[in-house]
Amino acid sequence: MDMHQVEQPDGTAAQDMINPGLLKATLNREGFRLTVQRQKILTLFKEKASRHHLSAEEIHQYLGEQGEKISVSTVYRALHVLVKLGLLQELELAEGRKYYELKSPVWQQHHHLVCVQCGDVQEFEDDAMTEVTAQETQNRGFALLNGQFTVYGLCPHCQPQANG
Amino acid sequence: MDMHQVEQPDGTAAQDMINPGLLKATLNREGFRLTVQRQKILTLFKEKASRHHLSAEEIHQYLGEQGEKISVSTVYRALHVLVKLGLLQELELAEGRKYYELKSPVWQQHHHLVCVQCGDVQEFEDDAMTEVTAQETQNRGFALLNGQFTVYGLCPHCQPQANG
């Protein structure tokens, strides 16, 4: 039904996958091929480290600006593959479109605080949450793939003029 | 940018809103009107208590089966209003479409454990998480609207034949 996938089998961190050799090996292992496009996309995530939630549209645009002509459909297909390989994680941050980020291990999960007014996104981690996640899934016999906690609110800036 | 909204001003539980009188008052208070369609939709959420995550499409279909002819656009518009009034909460459970459920107070938030294979959804509550939510938002000066934690995994049933 979708593309969530387990951790890297060998525990390799997603960040390392920008290394072409490692990336190639990981792709080939599953019958996929290393292509310029896939490499460029993954590299983009590293470059945009500061603002690392990217939508397919943004990726397409950024690469275009960098002179890389890559079609939208290829972006989508590449994202699916990278998610399936466990290199990227899909986020449900905003309305109507999906965002992606380099996937971090389950025990390093971080969460998002979204301002519904201006769209600002802040991240936070919390050990208690990580533990709850592990415990709940275990209690119910689920095999944990990943979890995402998204809190919606109004940021300090938007509170004054808020409420409609 | 979207329709998240604060708690019922008077603390009335969303469940009570199926009462036509209360619903009417709540709607009117904000300049909205009580219509058969809105009533039917809200009632549907009560009926489907056991499986109370409904998408616009499902709502439209269920009502159709019950002989209520209501257009899709009306369903969408009604959902927006009900969310804005704080009676329903929007969920980001699955791919590409939104789900809705009767909204529970922030201090009674519950979360979702989704099987990515069969789509089964289980709920759980956890005080620690509620507290983390409150704390994080406070630390950053955010006004909390609501939060949703969605954990993806494989349910016991789907684990054997899983992995592709």
Place this chain on the structure above:
DNA sequence: TTGGTTGCAAACATTTTGCACCGGA
């Protein structure tokens, strides 16, 4: 009576897919 509400169809936005050609292993 007034102005919010509805249904319908057309418009939108995002994502997926069919197909011929291209290119990695």
Place this chain on the structure above:
DNA sequence: TCCGGTGCAAAATGTTTGCAACCAA
């Protein structure tokens, strides 16, 4: 060489919107 990947355009989904008729307050 073989088969997966790409680009393009068309199609599929999910959601929104313009407009005339309608109805709650």
